[in-house]
Amino acid sequence: MGVGIKVEHLDAWFGKVQALHDISMDIPANHATAIIGPSGCGKSTFVRCLNRMHETIPDARAAGKVRIGDLDIYNGTAAVQVRRRIGMVFQKPNPFPTMSIYDNVAAGLKLNGFHDRKRLAEIVEHSLKLSALWDEVKDSLKKKSGASLSGGQQQRLCIARALAVEPEVLLMDEPCSALDPISTGKIEELIFQLKENFTIVIVTHNMQQASRVAEFTGFFLLGKLIEFDRTEKIFTTPSDKRTEDYITGRFG
Amino acid sequence: MRTRFQQGLDQLRTRLLRMGGMAEQAVDRACQAYIDRDLNRCHMVLEGESKINEAEREIDELAFDLLAMQQPMAVDLRFILAVTKINSDLERVGDQAVNIAERVMDLVELPKADLPVDIARMAAAASAMVRRSLESFIEGKAELAQAVLEMDNVVDRMRDDAFINLVKTMNERPQVTRQALDSLLVARNLERVADHATNIAEDVIFWVRGADVRHNAPQENPSQEVTPRVPGI
Numbered sequence: 001m002g003v004g005i006k007v008e009h010l011d012a013w014f015g016k017v018q019a020l021h022d023i024s025m026d027i028p029a030n031h032a033t034a035i036i037g038p039s040g041c042g043k044s045t046f047v048r049c050l051n052r053m054h055e056t057i058p059d060a061r062a063a064g065k066v067r068i069g070d071l072d073i074y075n076g077t078a079a080v081q082v083r084r085r086i087g088m089v090f091q092k093p094n095p096f097p098t099m100s101i102y103d104n105v106a107a108g109l110k111l112n113g114f115h116d117r118k119r120l121a122e123i124v125e126h127s128l129k130l131s132a133l134w135d136e137v138k139d140s141l142k143k144k145s146g147a148s149l150s151g152g153q154q155q156r157l158c159i160a161r162a163l164a165v166e167p168e169v170l171l172m173d174e175p176c177s178a179l180d181p182i183s184t185g186k187i188e189e190l191i192f193q194l195k196e197n198f199t200i201v202i203v204t205h206n207m208q209q210a211s212r213v214a215e216f217t218g219f220f221l222l223g224k225l226i227e228f229d230r231t232e233k234i235f236t237t238p239s240d241k242r243t244e245d246y247i248t249g250r251f252g
Numbered sequence: 253m254r255t256r257f258q259q260g261l262d263q264l265r266t267r268l269l270r271m272g273g274m275a276e277q278a279v280d281r282a283c284q285a286y287i288d289r290d291l292n293r294c295h296m297v298l299e300g301e302s303k304i305n306e307a308e309r310e311i312d313e314l315a316f317d318l319l320a321m322q323q324p325m326a327v328d329l330r331f332i333l334a335v336t337k338i339n340s341d342l343e344r345v346g347d348q349a350v351n352i353a354e355r356v357m358d359l360v361e362l363p364k365a366d367l368p369v370d371i372a373r374m375a376a377a378a379s380a381m382v383r384r385s386l387e388s389f390i391e392g393k394a395e396l397a398q399a400v401l402e403m404d405n406v407v408d409r410m411r412d413d414a415f416i417n418l419v420k421t422m423n424e425r426p427q428v429t430r431q432a433l434d435s436l437l438v439a440r441n442l443e444r445v446a447d448h449a450t451n452i453a454e455d456v457i458f459w460v461r462g463a464d465v466r467h468n469a470p471q472e473n474p475s476q477e478v479t480p481r482v483p484g485i
Contacts, residue, residue: 237462249254
């Protein structure tokens with residue numbers, strides 16, 4: 001099951017440049033939350049702070065409190081332990097090109113020392129079913145490489161790979177921006193179904209997508225969280241004029 | 253800035269105001285026709301109806317295109333939804349004007365009767381409501397629209413008074429029953445015009461404030477008033 005994410009006074013820097021300013025928000029469990037805002041507003045930095053990927057960039061650092069369920073991720077918790085509980089899918093599908101479809105999905109578990117082959121096969125199948133890819137690849141699991149799939153299939157493979165380690169939270173950083181409308185539709189449908197078992201945070205430039213898949217939406221601008229509310233409120237009657245200007249296309 | 257979208261919104265607004273002008277003129281003409289027993293004005297109202305109907309179709313088409321092609325959000329989405337509803341109300345205002353004109357055409361055939369009903373005063377009140385609701389749309393001001401809502405009770409009372417007095421007249425002077433009935437229907441048509449003006453005002457409040465005030469709906473988290481940004485406002 002997914003868990004809630006509580007962010008309190010989160011700041012983030014790239015060297016001396018502050019990218020996030022005092023972000024506080026409660027992301028509810030088992031819902032999809034969209035993060036929107038113009039380029040450079042800190043959306044991706046924000047989600048990368050939720051699984052401690054931000055600090056992997058040289059000179060980058062973050063301060064503040066982030067609780068994933070009962071796990072205080074910036075207070076003595078190992079980054080690896082954090083990332084095991086929080087899966088991430090990126091803008092560009094990035095399957096391991098030399099690995100088969102099967103090995104792509106099993107990679108995370110194998111890396112964690114999981115070697116029960118029967119159980120592994122069950123998890124791979126379950127993950128591919130969850131990511132709505134199973135029917136398309138079940139006959140060529142070990143014959144085809146991940147790179148041989150179409151862009152939309154590759155992205156669903158990456159989602160299956162993220163789900164295989166049974167995370168509680170799935171972070172998606174513009175997961176459909178490189179996909180055609182049909183593949184986008186499949187991923188959106190997937191997000192809708194995955195919400196039952198995972199908490200999803202999705203960064204998107206596509207506001208129609210945010211309104212279609214997310215129950216909650218946060219609007220970021222210049223590294224600050226301007227407004228966070230139920231999605232229908234943000235897209236019909238936002239409280240802040242800056243939110244309205246952005247979503248009605250008057251800037252950004 | 254989405255220039256084409258903004259032009260579309262501007263065009264929608266201009267067309268709706270033009271239609272509002274036509275509907276308002278139709279009611280004024282029909283009421284003047286009643287007062288003057290003027291068949292010529294009645295024909296003008298009947299002939300004008302097709303233009304109002306045509307305008308309604310064009311506005312709906314443009315609004316539909318903008319919804320489909322531009323995926324508007326927030327204040328723009330509320331504006332387009334409000335326009336489509338106001339459009340429908342204005343077309344109905346035009347229909348009421350036609351109904352009044354048809355009653356007048358019947359009345360002109362009958363001997364003139366002195367009736368205890370002040371249609372001129374009621375027409376002035378209903379017309380003022382339509383005019384002010386359209387002004388609130390032009391200005392994008394919810395407080396102007398709110399004032400229209402408060403006028404509706406006045407016209408309702410006039411209709412109630414007309415009903416009581418004209419029914420009494422029909423009982424006392426059966427020879428003018430047909431004239432009294434026509435006048436009663438005109439009073440009812442004017443009350444409907446006022447209802448449509450009320451609807452328009454409610455739609456303006458929805459557009460500007462994002463608040464649904466229809467049927468005295470309770471307000472849950474009404475958003476702060478935002479400045480509508482359609483060109484010319």
